[in-house]
Amino acid sequence: MTKKDRYEFVIHYFQQHVPDAETELIYDNPYQLLVAVILSAQCTDKRVNLTTPAIFGRFPDVESLSLSSEEELFPYIRSISYPNNKTKHLLGMARMLMDDFRGEVPMTVDELVKLPGVGRKTANVITSVIDQQPNMAVDTHVFRVSRRIGLVSPKATTPLAVEKELIRNIDKSLIHKAHHWLILHGRYTCLARTPKCRECGLQQACNYFQKNIILL
Structure with missing residues (x-):
């Protein structure tokens, strides 16, 4: 063949x-998907989906997450793999979105990979799922x-x-x-x-x- x-x-x-x-991660908007994909690194989607409702209940948008602290956020993702690093990544991501992108999730790979915790694979997922761009996350x-x-x-x-x-x-x-x-x-x-x-x-x-x- x-x-x-x-x-x-x-x-x-x-x-x-x-x-x-379609993705098995549960989300309602680009912010939620970005958080979920960052958390999903070396972790199952099932575990992420069990964790994110509480996170989004307390931090419903980029601004609320950006104003949080490691001490406050960590307990919400304690059950996720590498919680210390991911706590730092989520806070850094939210703060950069507020400072550099007016609180909006950008829709280009080049911009997304500037965010803490976001590599090429994550950027490809976001642009592909949200915007149906022809990007292949491997x-x-x-x-x-x-x-x-x-x-x-x-x-x-x-x-x-x-x-x-x-x-x-x-x-x-x-x-x-x-x-x-x-x-x-x-x-x-x-x-x-x-x-x-x-x-x-x-x-x-x-x-x-x-x-x-x-x-x-």
């Missing part, structure tokens, strides 16, 4: 079976699934390399959906240690299945 055929097969499968894929799931299936070259050994190759090969109008397709597939089917290959609808297009499973 050529790379073009593989992309067409995979995209068609997801369009048919997961047409409305987390551990997207990285693993793309390489296993064969959507990217074995030489694509960094998140940035995977991001660039996916963007080159996926229609611009579908990139914001493809991000969620690959994440959800990695989260529930193409698991890191025990992929559910026998249940997977991408067997025909998957390099990993063809090389490692089909002969078993």
Whole structure:
């Protein structure tokens, strides 16, 4: 199967079976999504969703968060991984938004990555989810699934390399959906240690299945 055929097969499968894929983080506005994505680093969306209602109840907007302190905020995110660093990041993020962006979450990757706690992946998530910009956030799931299936070259050994190759090969109008397709597939089917290959609808297009499973 050529790379073009593989992309067409995979995209068609997801369009048919997961047409409305979206983030599993619960949010009502860009501020809430930004907080949730920062908290989600090396933490499950489920845990984040259990934590954010109390945070947003006490800090409903950027300004209220910017006026808080580490001592006040920390107890709200104690159960999240790396709570000390994330407390500092959230406060720094909110204060920079107030000082430099009039309290609004910017919608360009270049501006977002200036914020404390926001790297390229987080910036891509925000712009893709909120504004449907053709940006591909590559987390551990997207990285693993793309390489296993064969959507990217074995030489694509960094998140940035995977991001660039996916963007080159996926229609611009579908990139914001493809991000969620690959994440959800990695989260529930193409698991890191025990992929559910026998249940997977991408067997025909998957390099990993063809090389490692089909002969078993």
